[in-house]
Amino acid sequence: xxxxxxxxxxxxxxxxxxxxxxxxxxxxxxxxxxxxxxxxxxxxxxxxxxxxxxxxxxxxxxxxxxxxxxxxxxxxxxxxxxxxxxxxxxxxxxxxxxxxxxxxxxxxxxxxxxxxxxxxxxxxxxxxxxxxxxxxxxxxxxxxxxxxxxxxxxxxxxxxxxxxxxxxxxxxxxxxxxxxxxxxxxxxxxxxxxxxxxxxxxxxxxxxxxxxxxxxxxxxxxxxxxxxxxxxxxxxxxxxxxxxxxxxxxxxxxxxxxxxxx
Numbered sequence: 001x002x003x004x005x006x007x008x009x010x011x012x013x014x015x016x017x018x019x020x021x022x023x024x025x026x027x028x029x030x031x032x033x034x035x036x037x038x039x040x041x042x043x044x045x046x047x048x049x050x051x052x053x054x055x056x057x058x059x060x061x062x063x064x065x066x067x068x069x070x071x072x073x074x075x076x077x078x079x080x081x082x083x084x085x086x087x088x089x090x091x092x093x094x095x096x097x098x099x100x101x102x103x104x105x106x107x108x109x110x111x112x113x114x115x116x117x118x119x120x121x122x123x124x125x126x127x128x129x130x131x132x133x134x135x136x137x138x139x140x141x142x143x144x145x146x147x148x149x150x151x152x153x154x155x156x157x158x159x160x161x162x163x164x165x166x167x168x169x170x171x172x173x174x175x176x177x178x179x180x181x182x183x184x185x186x187x188x189x190x191x192x193x194x195x196x197x198x199x200x201x202x203x204x205x206x207x208x209x210x211x212x213x214x215x216x217x218x219x220x221x222x223x224x225x226x227x228x229x230x231x232x233x234x235x236x237x238x239x240x241x242x243x244x245x246x247x248x249x250x251x252x253x254x255x256x257x258x259x260x261x262x
Contacts, residue, residue: 036070043228043259048086051173051200052215052236054249055099057089063259067103077108080120088126091247096129105141114147124165134167153179169203190223194232209244213237219255230257 041064047054048061055061067082081104088099105120119142126135143157155177164171175198184191195218202208219232235252236243243250 036068038066038068039262040064040066041259041261043257045255045257047253047255048088049217049234049253049255051198052213052217052234052238052250053210053243054253055086055088055090057091057249058253059089061086061088072106075108076111077106079106080104092129092133094128095133096126096135098127100125100127114153116145116147118143118145122159134163135165137161137163137165137171139171151181155179164202164208166208168205168208170201171203172201174199188224192221192223194219194221210238210250211242213242213250226261228257228259228261230259231255 043063045061045063047058048056048063063084063086065082065084067080069078069080071078081102084101084103086099088096090096102123102125103120105118107116107118107120109116120140122139122141124135124137124139129135139159139161141157141159143155145153145155147153157173157175159171159173159175161171163169175196177194177196179195180193182191182193195216197214197216199212199214201212202210205211214237215235217232217234219230221228221230223229232255233252234255236250238250240246240248240251
């Protein structure tokens with residue numbers, strides 16, 4: 001009887017171990033075939049705002065991203081590539097209805113100093129728009145971020161384009177930011193308070209339809225599980241007369257968004 005029980009128990013253990021081992025082997029094989037990590041996001045926002053200016057004529061937008069990254073094995077740096085997309089509305093006779101950005105670069109941390117860096121590039125593509133409009137353009141965007149402590153971090157970026165949106169010549173953009181993550185008494189919830197100030201220079205202001213301008217934003221994001229709920233106020237120093245022939249897309253406004261990450 002004891003031998004029978006022992007035999008049954010051994011067989012059951014082997015039957016359980018084999019699928020587990022097979023699953024682990026399958027995972028290892030998948031990692032060998034496709035190393036690195038894949039991440040993405042999807043969001044719904046009340047307005048797509050880019051550097052203080054609405055890209056959807058103050059209407060809602062659906063946005064998404066997908067990214068692949070892999071450790072380079074060099075000084076803790078990783079390489080990444082992906083895309084980000086959104087609907088747009090420039091009031092241009094429906095020439096452009098979407099923006100798709102191709103993103104690529106390298107990022108990493110400087111040891112345990114709290115300093116991180118990102119040196120990347122972005123290609124902005126507006127499918128459906130006539131080539132004579134010259135909407136598509138490149139930017140090189142180096143960024144740095146420094147965690148002052150567990151609650152506060154600061155960041156800075158510089159974006160350079162050799163030929164900015166709509167063939168308007170050299171474009172330069174600088175931005176500084178601060179983020180505060182105070183503790184919350186609710187388990188599972190995180191809060192981030194964020195503020196940015198940026199300045200955009202454009203070589204041909206007359207062709208662009210705007211002067212060089214200052215923009216800023218301040219907002220709060222509550223995160224729970226993989227969801228982010230954000231409310232932010234954004235504005236520029238451009239008046240109606242300085243904003244694309246007396247439009248209101250440069251005015252201050254409150255923007256609401258909800259997004260999910262995976």
